[in-house]
Amino acid sequence: MKRFMLLIPIIALFSCSTPPANVADIGVFNQATDIGKVKIKGSTVYNAETQTYTLTGSGTNIWGTSDEFQFARKKLGGDFIMTCMAHFKGEGVDPHRKMGLMFRSDLTGGSVYADAAIHGDGLTSLQYRPEANAETKEVKAELSAPDVIQLERQGDTIIMRAAKFGNLLQETGRVELQLPDTVYAGLFIGSHNPDVSETAVFENFRIDVPAADGVDGYQNLSPSRLELLDVETGHRKVIYTTNTHIEAPNWSRDGKFLLYNSDGKIIKFPLDTLNPQVLNTGVAQSCNNDHGISFNGTMLAVSSQTDLGDGKSGSIIYTIPIEGGDAFRVTDKAPSYWHGWSPDGKTLVYCAERNGNYDVYSIPATGGKEVRLTTAEGLDDGPEYSPDGKYIYFNSVRSGLMKIWRMKPDGSDQEQVSFGPYNDWFAHISPDGKRMVYVSYPPTVAPGNHPHNKRVMIQMQDTDSKESKVIAYLYGGQGTMNVPSWSPDGKRLAFVSFTYGDPEE
Template sequence: MKRLSTLILLFFCSLMPNQKLNSQADPTGIFFSNTDIGAVKHQGNVSYLSDDQEYLIEGSGKNMWFDDDQFHYLWKSIQGDFILRAQIKFVGSGVDPHRKIGWMARNSFRPDSEHVSAAVHGDGLVSLQFRDSLGGDTNELPSKDTAPDIIELERRGSTFIMGTAKLGQPLNKIVYENSKLKNEVFIGLFVCSHNPDVVEKAIFRNVRIIKPFDESGERYQDYLGSHMEVLDVETLHRKILFSSAHSIQAPNWTPDGKALIYNSNGYLHRYDLKSGKTSTINTGFAVRNNNDHVLSFDGKQLAISHHDDQDNGDSAIYTLPVEGSSQPVRVTKKGLGPSYLHGWSVDARELVFTGSRNDQYDIYSVDIATGKETQLTNTEGLDDGPEYDPSGKFIYFNSNRSGTMQLYRMKPDGSEVEQLTFDELNDWFPHISPDGKKILFLSFGTDVESGDHPFYKHVYLRMMSVDGGDPKILSYVYGGQGTINVPSWSPDSKKVAFVSNSN
């Protein structure tokens, strides 16, 4: 069997000249391999910078048009639906204005193969290109965008969607229906110089290949795997720290900068940033924790939301030392209704949470010592995600009282409510940076009801000043529930931790 497998691999490789297989000396990251497509004059190349998770691709080729493609391809095979996303950049001014880079899905390595491509040209032209039949001509759907930094290609059955954007701006979409591509295709990044005598280069950062949620599955019962990521809010560079086949959610960054605390399957875990090792935090009987765990400002205590059997499975709030305890101390009283934790007061004497009381979800504070609750909001809509800023002057929260979910802030006693965001997106979970200057939050599109924050959607991580203003998109993420439910800033206010999802 081993000899047969070797012969099959050698035969497969013989069909693809200039191909380079994965090895420690020549890695291709999350892809399987790379190869030249068509009769190029100059062999292409791929360099993968593992520390930065970044690709440099060099490619030649006279064109990718009509019935003859010539380019360099970094690829893997995949079945079914997918989402491909990357930040892209040409290296240098280039020779031909029609040089191309982008994402491609194709049936084979033949130069006249059926394909769908999201292509960015050297002169800024953007188009969704496709060849429907073997040996047929290539067609295109041009975009209004020019010279984008972000490019995305998504497949939903026979429909392909290209998304493009300048870094920090919303994605613009082009849709192509009735593609003739097979279920199993090759997908990857490409570079074409559009000049047979020239080799062009491009850099691809924040590269993601995502297998989305199967809509035939049952939400909140079936789960995707997860990536724990860190984002630099200045450079906007993302790095995956580790991946899990399980649903992991809601990373807290400890104030000492040494670890991330996250939840999975009802348990809380600590990921050591230096060693990369994970340990389980002792929470005693509280092993049905949701993703509303929060560290006190001094990092000494941990508050959790545990679905307690004594309350028919409703969420109740407990505290314990950050190192863990077999006996968490209950804060919210029994029989009042579900309580979802979101923040500590600066002096660690109170917690703020979203509570269902009187058939309505509002924001409450609770005295940790006495369990006495104070209602801070009273609206017919949903008020959620309350969090103190480091000065203790404001509580920031999200509410759909205006019809869409927007961000607000108020004084700690619930007075002087001020709206901060005003666009059509649905904004959740405002997290204030430790320096007190910035708000990180999660934005869902108009495809999601304002009162819902589900798993497995296209979402934006956005940032703005604590006093309001125009939000900036930091990252384009496939996630949602569990991505940043809890405060996730690094202590120096330069990075944030978050979770993205893929099957």
Template sequence: MKHLLFSVACIMSCSLPLQFLMAQQKIISILETVEVSSGQRTVLCRDTSHFEAPNWSRDGKYLLLNKAGKLYQFQIDSKQWNTLPFGAGLKANNDHGFSPNGELLAISSGIVEKDDPAFGKGSVIYIADAQGGNLRRITSLSPSYWHGWSPDGKTLAFVGQRNGEFDIYSIPASGGTEKRLTNTPGLDDGPDYSPDGKYIYYNSYRSGKMEIWRMEADGSNAEQLTDDGYANWFPHPSPDGKQLVFLSFMEDQGQDHPFGKDVRLRIIDLETGETRNLTGIFFGGQGSINVPSWSPDSRYVAFVRYEVIK
């Protein structure tokens, strides 16, 4: 979650509209998978709690989601929820994901260091063990929101607000100096590496509407991939590098990606350039597919949709 400048900061981005909706009616979160070849959808879980942003574990056995500031494993076979054993200070938002070898997690969270003047505020990036624990801070500046991990495991791609502008940055996974990769007016967001490490896919408002772009991993040679009637966000290449899934809002949201809108998943064949609908329209947006959610075999995509029960 991000973009305080555009009314979508970590807490405010979905909690204000969500609180309004919850005060008026009941919201149900629904975790689904969709088979890419057939479009067949499978509901894994329906729950009255608000959860977001599924990541598929590297062994394919569970999905990682955030709920109320904590991270949970949802076991696909048993349908069991397991809470990752982080301390009470963790305030995870919906930007999190696995290292290429599956042993580590990148987590965007409010600051957990009590000696930091911004304790509990903003968002910075942490690295932790995949099963919980050993949390260590990577970015010093806030707000910072993780979105991608280079395939060699050495570099993180993230979105940061610096001097009032949201741009894409990279930083060593071990910590160090961040590097600015985009430098154009308007929001750049959602960076995710291609499996060969050559490209970073992202969404950008630089053309006057939110569209999918890609650039080389050093930030050079940016090119626009979509130009249509949708507002397009959060591109994620498949592990085999053949397809790109992303979230499309039915109406232009400007530089905002709110909760509670009509959206659908769409997909680009990266070999032919053909774009098609992966799902029909559903109620979602913020929290549906912010982070990489492909199955390890590139056959399925996990996402969250919501229902309003009046």
């Protein structure tokens, strides 16, 4: 569910000091060189197909009063977040070899800096040098050998977070450090031995510029990245970036295209040409991020802001042929936000506000009388059928947190199925019915709120289990994955991540 807004174009707040160079070689970075007087020259290689970086470097150490290492970087200003998955390649020589993420004031060996460092022996720490040529300090993490690291700058505050892939991202260190407004930021590796080189591989590297304080994501919409996620490995691939705001991809039943919404339109995105095309949705010209494809792949349901007369408007559900065409109005009352088709295509389920309360309703796909399925106080949202038609999954605040629940199609036997400290939204069931995925917000976000601009996670859970695991760590939220987005083979998901910077980074 979302309240409708007109798309407001924004100018990216992110800028770099020099135009990107050697993009084919080093991805988003401007430069990749050795820092300090290393004996063995290092290298940075970017694989455009897998969107991974391989860094090889030597050097005595990144410690003490001066450093030697390989550094792939670009200039960044203001507040931003860098996140990646990383691992050493090979057994290595020295247990104190280091790799990770770094902010640096200049390119001298004794520069002021902060980094999120993973050592060869698993030691993980937020390292920093408070003044030029001063001794390095560190905040050691309790976590050893994480797969995921994050380094964030909030003014003079530097924050490190880390996780084993599958676990929740945890803050492991925080320091105050005075850096210039524009810093060098990127990936590093050092061998801790001047006579050898070490290699590390970095994937899912993202630079995210968060919304400034007081920015309303509904009124100041962000640039976007359309991404595909391997649910087993967590590997992500950006397939499209835009400075306009896009949301909520559906994956077609034949696997050939995605559908997403942008500026009130439904956009068809063929996966062979990667060329966006506006879909004809008839009178439904103000579509929001609640839309989806029938199980047989022939019909599309959308939710579109509609003139109700007397100066009023609200979200109404329509159905449209999948190839585009005339829109058939299904619901009479507003607001109604579509979320699920029954497997036989005869019934739609949706979230609707009636008499001041948001609940789950069902209605025949041909229109008719709506049936209220939930009656709990507070928000019930995001209903979606399981592929076998036995359950409707939905999210509810009735436990005090936003959690995933399920019920029989007639509304009976309602039970909570997701647990843990986070607020979970929009469960989507895999094509074989064995797994579900959902977006999780940190507990600092109010349970009934799902804003655009937050550090969120995508979690996956077996439908017969209470245990979940994180499969993506991203900046997003509202619009990231509001609707069904599994690939037909159940191996991947489509989703959208956001940034107020350059979406290509």
